[in-house]
Amino acid sequence: MPKRYKSYSELILNGLFKENPIFRLALSMCPAVGISTTLMNGFLLGIAVLFVQVASSFTVSVLKNFIHPKIRIPTYTLVIATWVTVIDLTLSAFFPTAYKAMGIFIRLIVTFSIILMRLEVFAAREPVLPSVVDGFGMGLGFMFGMMTLGFIRELLGAGQLFGHQVLPVKPLLFFILPVAGFFCVGFMMAVFNYVEYLFKKAREKRIKG
Template sequence: MATDKSSFQLVINGILNENPIFRLVLSMCPAVGISTTVMNGLMLGIAVLFVQVFSSVTIAIFKNVIHPRIRIPTYTLTIATWVTVIDMVLAAYLPEAYAKMGIFVKLIVAFAIITMRLEMFASKESVDASFWDGIGMGLGFMAGMVALGFVRELLGLGTLLGYDVLGFQPLLFFVLPFAGFFVVGLMMGFFNYIEVVYKRSKARQA
């Protein structure tokens, strides 16, 4: 089963139609736990993007030699390998970024979204398509995290990217872990509503 989507459609698919956070509702632990500020969301997003792309491509290359009964351990092994390598490369060549991103990178081994993408997409599709799917999923995750971080940082701390914009802290509630569920839920509802409105207007035109 090969996908008939173009590379551009695959990227857009990851960001909109199958957004990991708002549509697939995967990897909710980091989404709720870490998206307290825009910067945190962005850092984790970048880290996920790299791991997703590398792992997707690796699995797409080796998909024919992976025994179906041990595919999940193989995926985990692949992800862990890339996480370790990226961790080492960051520590060696980008020490300043590593100081901020280090703990996020190590967390990624257990992310559901990456394993799920390897199982659903990379293990069936070509290397090329898997690469673009990885980019789309990574960007979609990053976009979701930044959007969550934006709302929570602004409403919880009154700052954006660490800069004081409001001058006061409106509701500290929003940076606490459980508020992540509320923000994710409300934003998911909001995006679903936009989709409904969009489809209705399209149907009316037709």
């Protein structure tokens, strides 16, 4: 099997831009649309997903030889659910203010397709350290996506950032509603595609010239 990565920094950049979970892989669209109403929500959920992704990548990578291939998906789900419960309990006990802001969203992380997909595609086949780095990159990519969406929606919908009023008016009230989440995701996907197109063009030019 050929090695699928050159360096750890490439793995992280891969998660952030090249295979960004929300804008390139189009996974976990549900939370991206539903929860990214404010910058703070996006940030907090991003942190939680980062933790769960890294922890489950590590666990699965360590246990990959013991997991029976026919029941790997239930086992992965179990691993994710365990880590989600751990972070849910810990947050509610020691960071009550953060927990208050996120509430039920934390428990939703169990269903995020991005985490399961990363376990199946990467952590189940690679050694421990690259798996952890890959999980970290993917988590960062998810956080980046959520925060971008949260930034656009909070600024345009409520005229606020992190709950502080920055614009004197609410420019487009409609951006707070779930529907606008789809527009934002679509817009960002277009931006990502366009940037990739520009890169491609530049590369072709370089090869020709």
